[in-house]
Amino acid sequence: MAGFRLKMATQHGEKIAEEFGFTQFPIDPRVITEARDIILQAKPADVQGVSGAIIFAGDSATIIYSTEYNNVGFENFSIAHELGHWFLPGHPEEIVNAGGTHLSRGNFTQKTSIELEADHFASGLLLPSTLTRELLSRSQIGLDGILKLAEAARSSVSAAAIRAAECSSYPMAIIVSRGDEIVYAFTSEPFKGLGRLAFLRKGTPLPIGATRQFNTEPTRVLRAERLVDQTDLATWFDGPGKISLDEEIIGLGKYGYTLTVLSSEALPEHPLDEEDEEAKLEESWTPRFAYGR
Ligand SMILES: [Zn+2]
Numbered sequence: 153m154a155g156f157r158l159k160m161a162t163q164h165g166e167k168i169a170e171e172f173g174f175t176q177f178p179i180d181p182r183v184i185t186e187a188r189d190i191i192l193q194a195k196p197a198d199v200q201g202v203s204g205a206i207i208f209a210g211d212s213a214t215i216i217y218s219t220e221y222n223n224v225g226f227e228n229f230s231i232a233h234e235l236g237h238w239f240l241p242g243h244p245e246e247i248v249n250a251g252g253t254h255l256s257r258g259n260f261t262q263k264t265s266i267e268l269e270a271d272h273f274a275s276g277l278l279l280p281s282t283l284t285r286e287l288l289s290r291s292q293i294g295l296d297g298i299l300k301l302a303e304a305a306r307s308s309v310s311a312a313a314i315r316a317a318e319c320s321s322y323p324m325a326i327i328v329s330r331g332d333e334i335v336y337a338f339t340s341e342p343f344k345g346l347g348r349l350a351f352l353r354k355g356t357p358l359p360i361g362a363t364r365q366f367n368t369e370p371t372r373v374l375r376a377e378r379l380v381d382q383t384d385l386a387t388w389f390d391g392p393g394k395i396s397l398d399e400e401i402i403g404l405g406k407y408g409y410t411l412t413v414l415s416s417e418a419l420p421e422h423p424l425d426e427e428d429e430e431a432k433l434e435e436s437w438t439p440r441f442a443y444g445r
Contacts (some may be wrong), residue, residue: 153413154265154268157265157269158268158269158280159272160238160267161236161268161270161272161273161276162272162273162275162276162318163276164236164239164240164273164276164279165232165236165239165272165273165274165275165276165278165280166276166277166280166282167195167274167283168184168235168239168277169276169277169278169280169431170280171217172184172187172325173364174280177283177304177305177306178228178278178281178304178305178306178307179188179277179278179280179286179305180228180306181228181231181232181235181277182231183234183279185215185231185235185246188213188238189212190213190214190215190235190238191212191213191214192214192215192217192231192301193214193215193216193217194216194217194219195216195217195219195220196219197219197220201257202218202219202255202256202257203218203229203252203256203257204216204217204218204228204230204233204234204255204256205234205255205256205362206234206237206238206247206253206254206256207252207253207254208244208247208248208252208253209252209341213236213238215231215235215238216234217230217231218230219348220348221406221407223305223308223362224306225302225306225308225309225311225312226308227306228278228306228307229274229278229308229311230256231272232273232277232278233256233270233271233273233274234270234387235273235274235277236270236271236272236273236274236277237254237256237266237270237271240266240270240273241268242266243266243270246266247266249414249426251427252367254266254429256270262328268374274311275311275315277303277320278305278307278311279301279307279311279312279315281318281319283305284301284305284315284316284319285319286322287300287304288301288316288319289299292417293320293322293324293415293416293417294324294398294400294413294415295378295400295402295411295413297316298312298316298326298411300400300424301316301414308385309402309404309411310328310404310407310409310411311442313328313338313411313413314326314338317338317339317343318338318340318432319340319343320340320416321340321421322323322342322414322419322421323340323342323343323345323346323415323419324339324340324341324342324343324413324415325338325339325340325388325389325413325414325415326338326339326361326411326412327352327388327411327413327414328404328409328410328411328412329358329363329367329410329412330367330408330409330410331367332355332357332364333354333355333357333358333399334352334353334354334355334356334358335354335374336350336354342419343414346384346385346392346395346419347389347391347392347395348389348390348391349385349389349390349391350389350390350391352388352389359383359387359388360368361381361383361387361399362381362383362399362401362411363399363401363410366379366401366403367395367410370408372403373403373404373405373408373409373410374403374405374406374408375403375405376402376403376404376405377402378400378401378402379394379400379401379402379438380398380399380400380401381398381399381401382396382397382398382399383396383397383398383399383414384396384397384434385397388414393417395416396411396416396418397414397415397416398414398415398417399412399413399414400413400414400415401413402413403428
């Protein structure tokens with residue numbers, strides 16, 4: 153059920169964006185904190201290793217967000233993540249029961265359930281699927297579309313990449329790496345349809361090729377350099393080898409990570425039937441409530 157809870161968290165974020173009247177990019181999470189009388193504070197520069205925090209004290213809540221990368225996308229994600237702890241069912245209770253102060257170390261690298269849920273909430277809030285799909289449909293498949301999305305939504309490139317993979321109707325895989333290892337990978341649903349694929353978990357070595365080579369030069373990562381090469385499915389996923397893919401690479405700057413996007417203009421689109429998906433979701437959700445009482 154973990155995947156289902158995360159999907160619900162994403163949808164909750166989308167719903168909040170809609171409730172606050174956002175019908176186009178960018179969604180500014182500060183508008184929401186202000187409307188809900190949540191105190192917003194930048195994190196003191198000397199506090200390291202924490203991406204943000206939320207403190208519940210009596211009737212008031214304070215969100216502390218990170219400014220350390222001097223990056224508006226990172227700040228927005230940090231605030232949106234903490235808003236997740238404010239809006240998502242069960243989060244305030246869990247945090248209050250643990251003393252009222254919650255430190256976040258998020259960005260899709262954490263495994264605890266409330267951290268993952270808050271990351272998905274933030275992703276849905278800043279990058280609602282309707283707006284994301286609409287923007288992607290007007291852009292080139294792959295890294296260009298992701299960069300346009302990040303710019304329009306004022307989100308980080310990595311958050312936009314994950315969301316693009318989630319919402320894309322084309323086969324697309326995004327891989328975040330550091331050194332010679334994969335940190336995390338996401339694939340679009342149509343990508344999963346390309347064949348039986350290996351699961352790229354954290355710590356999987358990067359295959360020999362352009363990304364691995366790129367990462368041997370940290371200055372290229374730091375300068376956010378870009379590189380395009382050709383690869384194939386088997387190289388990355390042990391899948392059918394004849395499917396060739398573009399391997400688009402960009403350094404993520406000060407974070408020290410690299411983003412790789414695997415896609416191809418030559419592969420067919422598989423439109424996602426959103427209505428169907430929602431119906432399925434509702435079906436699986438409703439009985440638990442209807443009969444569980
Ligand atoms: Zn958190």
